[in-house]
Amino acid sequence: MPQTGSDIIKAWPQESREAAQLVISSYGEPHETTESLLLWYGAGPWKRITASRVFFEHRFPTPHIDSVESVIDYQVPVEKFTPLAEFDGSVIVERTAGEVFARCHDEQANFLALNLMHVIVTGAKTVEQARRYYAKEFADYRRKQPTPYMDGLQFQPPQDTADPDSRALSDLGLEQAAQEGERKEGSAR
Numbered sequence: 001m002p003q004t005g006s007d008i009i010k011a012w013p014q015e016s017r018e019a020a021q022l023v024i025s026s027y028g029e030p031h032e033t034t035e036s037l038l039l040w041y042g043a044g045p046w047k048r049i050t051a052s053r054v055f056f057e058h059r060f061p062t063p064h065i066d067s068v069e070s071v072i073d074y075q076v077p078v079e080k081f082t083p084l085a086e087f088d089g090s091v092i093v094e095r096t097a098g099e100v101f102a103r104c105h106d107e108q109a110n111f112l113a114l115n116l117m118h119v120i121v122t123g124a125k126t127v128e129q130a131r132r133y134y135a136k137e138f139a140d141y142r143r144k145q146p147t148p149y150m151d152g153l154q155f156q157p158p159q160d161t162a163d164p165d166s167r168a169l170s171d172l173g174l175e176q177a178a179q180e181g182e183r184k185e186g187s188a189r
Contacts (some may be wrong), residue, residue: 005030005038005051012053016067019105020051023068026107045153047071047099049107058090058104061135066090070110071101072153075161080121087127088134091117098161108150112137115149 006029009020020038024030027049030038036053043049048071055067076084076093084091090103091113102113116130125133133149141147148154169177 003033005033008033008035008038009051009053011035013055015065016051016053016055019055019065019067022106023049023051044107045072045157047073047157056090056103060088060090060131061138064105064109066103066105068106068110069101069103070107070114071099072114072157073098073159073161074100074118074121074157075163076100076117076121083120083127084117087116087120087130088113095163096165098163108141108147109138111152112147112149115154118155 005020005024009017009024012020023038023040027040027043030040030051032039038051040046040049048069050069050071052067052069055065058064058066075098076095078095081093081095084093088102091100092103093100100114100117102110102117104110104113112134116125116134119125120127120130137147137149141150
């Protein structure tokens with residue numbers, strides 16, 4: 001009988017075990033499991049959510065661990081990649097897949113990061129404004145103050161966000177390269 005996610009995380013380090021348990025408490029047992037990863041598909045607003053045994057130390061806005069990834073469909077313009085990396089190294093853009101995910105210690109922090117990713121992409125806030133807002137809302141959560149960006153996505157993730165890029169080599173160019181390679185291989189014999 002396959003192990004449940006709850007069984008698997010018993011062997012995980014405390015940091016990632018606690019983060020994974022929060023996801024299990026919210027969405028139930030995962031759809032897929034390995035010894036080091038739990039995956040849910042279509043849970044809540046997420047395209048995918050994963051909890052990982054592996055965790056990363058992250059110091060923004062305060063020291064914590066990152067081990068839960070929340071994924072949405074979203075197409076980020078290439079010129080916004082650097083600003084997003086400057087905002088938060090745990091916001092990751094997958095251009096070809098048309099996805100963005102936030103990796104943090106819980107779903108609420110991922111909501112916060114992705115909402116701020118959206119306002120940076122749309123130009124509503126600069127990177128510095130977004131970082132200041134993140135720190136403020138993070139502290140407000142502990143103050144028991146309203147935290148709208150941690151309560152859920154403040155935008156509707158779009159559809160059809162994949163970006164297959166554009167072709168750089170024609171069929172003719174590819175065929176010519178293959179013929180050239182065959183000629184070189186033949187002359188080397």
